[in-house]
Amino acid sequence: MFTGIIEAVGKIKAININSQGARIVIATDSLDMSDVNLGDSIATNGICLTVVEYDSASFSADVSNETLKRTGFANYQVGSKVNLEKAMLASTRFGGHMVSGHVDGISQVLSIQNNGNSIEYWLSMPKELAHYIAEKGSVTIDGTSLTVNALRDDSFRLTIVPHTVKETIFAQYQVGTKVNLEVDLIARYLERLLQGNSHNENEQAQSKSGVDEALLQQAGFIKR
Template identity: 60%
Template sequence: LSDVKLGDSIATNGVCLTVVELMSDGYVADISAETVNLTGFSHYQVGKAVNLEKAVTPTTRLGGHMVSGHVDGIAHVDDRQFRGQAIEFWLTPPVELGRYIAHKGSITIDGVSLTVNEVQGHRFRLTIVPHTAGETTLVDLKAGDNVNIEVDLIARHLERLMSYGTQEQES
């Protein structure tokens, strides 16, 4: 945290939070009711491990897809299986978010940018490779857990753009 300043954004399990106080071993951020309602934060206990990522700068490599830190909802982990050294998860998001999840598309789970490997209805499958498992909290997920999800930013904006004229005509 040596280069973090007050007002910086840090994604915490995928949730973009603004640093309002710095400590030697952490930071404090305010959380709105909207954040509590759309994320798993209300169920977190002191000491829970989380994924942290500082905001991307214009000179930073983008090693995944565009992630805003604006969580869309909570998905349920239905199943966890080992496939060789990888971990395979099946998840169920809220029904209204299913339309944004595409085979080989991008999704963010607890702040980790991932590729969707299969879609069945609105359920989807992810495969977590050993490196990702070792560097994130995804290795600790089990069936029955809930995770923060952010759907593909481009898909969300494209839908809005395509429906804009239609909504104007219906009003």
């Protein structure tokens, strides 16, 4: 589990393709590696990767073919910069939102415009993920926890402050850049709660818990 607060910007040192996918080596720059162990998780552009080798300045991880297919890794090259965050601790200050490190889809930068000292980005919204994205709700872009400031039918707007631009890879985004998108984890659980395993099981769960669609709408979790 992660928070979406980026700790460092690293760089891909090597990509070694094999029949199972790829092994990558990431130069970690300023990321503190003193407490990292084999098997630990490090979110790399929002993708939860398992450390299989490491030293004080880099780590290696295996990337499956499934991950290559569903994320931006297929477009990464040696030298590409990536956002890095180590898995959160129970004692960690929770500065972002709950991030699983499981990418839901690919979004694309549609426009970039300055607004005062901030920058507004409009990004495409995959149709199958649109119902998870809400105005003033949370999304994760390349591992960065962000707030959705406006919605259209097929896109959403992010307003990025200078600090975020400086501490992440947002500065390198251009119109057409593809990014990893993870929707709000709570939205997924709410959907599952409402669906249940079947119509009958859903009715039983609602009667036991007292939680139904009307109650969630009244509480503001669902908007019509």
